[in-house]
Amino acid sequence: MSSLKERLLRHKKSIAGTQEREEEAKIHVGEEPLGSAEEGQAAHGESKPESAAEVDEWSVVGAAMEHTEWGDFVIRRRTYETGFRHGQYELSRLSSCAEELFALLEPTVGSATSNRAAAPFHERLLFLDTETTGLGHGAGNVPFMVGVGFYQGNQYHIEQMLIRHPGEESAMLAYLEQKLAAHPVLISYNGKSFDWPIVKNRYIMNRMELAVEPAGHIDFLHPSRSLWKHTLPSCRLGKVEEERLGVRREEDVPGSLAPTLYFQYLAQLDPSVLEGVFVHNELDVLSLAGLAVHFACLLNGSHDWSCARLFGLEECFRLGLWLDKIGRSDMADTVMNALSEELLAADELASEEPCLLPLAQFYKRRGRYTQACSLWSRYIALKGDRATSSLEPYIELSMYYEHKEKQWERALAYAQEALDHLWRRDALKRSRERKPIAQSGKRTREKEEREEDADAVSLRKRIERLRRKTASSTRAIRVTEAIEPEPFDSLLPPKSSAKLSVRSSGQASASAPVQGASSAVSRVPQSTRKRKSGLSAAEQLSMPL
Secondary structure, three states: OOOHHHHHHHHHHHHHHHHHHHHHHHHHOOOOOOOHHHHHHHHOOOOOOOOHHHHHHHHHHOOEEEEEOOEEEEEEEEEEOOOOEEOOEEHHHHHHOHHHHHHHOOHHHHHHOOOOOOOOHHHHEEEEEEEEOOOOOOOOOOEEEEEEEEEEOOEEEEEEEEOOOHHHHHHHHHHHHHHHHHOOEEEEOOHHHHHHHHHHHHHHHOOOOOOOOOOEEEEOHHHHHHHHOOOOOOOOHHHHHHHHOOOOOOOOOOHHHHHHHHHHHHHHOOHHHHHHHHHHHHHHHHHHHHHHHHHHHHHHOOOOHHHHHOOOHHHHHHHHHHHHHOOOHHHHHHHHHHHHHHHHHOOOOOOOHHHHHHHHHHHHHOOOHHHHHHHHHHHHHHHOOOOOOOOHHHHHHHHHHHHOOOOHHHHHHHHHHHHHHHHHHHHHHHHHOOOOHHHHOHHHHHHHHHHHHHHHHHHHHHHHHHHHHHHHHHHHHHHHHHHOOOOOOOOOOOOOHHHHHHHHHHHHHHHHHHHHHHHHHHOOOHHHHHHHOOOOHHHHHHOOO
């Protein structure tokens, strides 16, 4: 298969040959060929008059020829008035909440574009989507159609530029640069990785200096993945607009088919072949504006956690994480607190457990251990008897009671439960594994065994440490009870001399361990006694000599 460049050059040569034959035919019949008058118009930058054939040719797809000082190209314009709805949103709604999108810009870029004296922020947005001849980033990948959308007041305008051959690309790029100068904040979907790098590359290939770089670029693919990566089967624009914007495309031409249709047009020169590509690109640019309204409503609180709750608790949790990530901590706390209350109050959450442990980790990072412990305990109550449940809540609770509460026995109990659960899980896994090594993968199995051994070793070390702490604490308590004087002995009146002699002998026997302990302490080196001087008697006796 020949390359795209070769195809376009062959097509350009065929067009040039056709024009030469037409001029020759005009000369033979006595008509005047293209003369000096038209050449003078071109020299002064004047565009050629648009022929009726060209108008009729592209009117089939609702487009027309655009003549500029850089050259000609095809353009298709659409205007959407106030009140037009794309899915569940009115596009004109963005005029009242567009400034919320500042949070999606980089901090330095956001400060540069936040000039209130300039045009309203929604009028500074340029929504961009391209249709290219391939999926790569090389010089052979050409954006044959560039669709842009922008606001003027409450009206939303879409302009789609198409090149009929490579000679028209510079004119299209010059026109796009004018739009960037008027609307400096770029909005795209996967545009940071694909659309905009390809467009910039075409400026370089055409030896055109891009004098006006976008002041900021918001790629809606990133917030879409943050919100819906775990709840939607795909984060493609078509799937997102269908599931979250309520847009249903009927008989849409898939984007993967656009290059094939463009090559078909180059072969047949029939504009109607590209009608489906124009409609597909137009819907993409409309969905970009719809997503802008959706994200702005999430950021200003118009769509709170209850709206996300319609799609499940997992989406509520992802909304809270996203808000916290972009600096909306107060809104994130509101979402997370509502989610935590529902998780702790419900009786059965068989399908919603996946967000329990991540939510507990969120509270742990915030230093809110009370909420985190409640969620870990909730997880154990829901799934503690299952062999496939996680060890995380047991280990986290053991760490909490060891380091925060200093309750060694309770921490030891959770660590032992974690080790017992690990043994049960490993036993169940070994009983179910009957696959040969070639099928399951020897390296994968060895890696899993190493990870399981590491968990077991770590738990055993934790249990041994907690046992030592528990035993030391118990000895200290016993020594403290032994050396503390009985408070009621001095208050009892003497009954008789015989009883006093018995009492004195009992006191002597009771004070013997204390005297022995004091003599042992006196034998300790002076440096050690200085270190122990600030400790209580029980702590001094519990320390090694």
